[in-house]
Amino acid sequence: MTFINHSLQLSVHERWQLPVRVRAELLQQEALGCAMLGEPLSLIEQKLGTAAELLTRSAQAEPNNLGAYFNEDTLLLRNAVIYTEAMEGSSTLGERRHWR
Secondary structure (H helix, E strand, C coil), X not given: CHHHHHHHHHCCCCCCCCCHHHHHHHHHHHHHHHHXXXXXXXXXXXXXXXXXXXXXXXXXXXXXXXXXXXXXXXXXXXXXXXXXXXXXXXHHHHHHHHHC
C-alpha cells in the first residue's frame, strides 16, 4: 500500500499534477489494495466514491489523452472486481474465526 499511497501523493504534487482521470484510476487501485488487505469496507467505499467524483469532474477538465481509456464503464467494471475481492476477504476472515 505504501507504493500506491506514494503514487497518489505524487499525482497531486504542487509543481505538477496528473490528469483527473489518472488520479481517479490511482484512487481505484488504492481501493483494490485495501480490499486485498482486508481493510474496512467503509474505507474502500470512500476511495471508490472519490474516484467516481474525480471521473465526473474529468468531463469538465482540460482535455488530455493520458488516461482517456478510463471511463465510467471501466470504473464500474473494476469496482465490481474490488467489491468481490472485499467480500471474499471478509468471508475468508469469518471462516478463519470459526476454525479457532
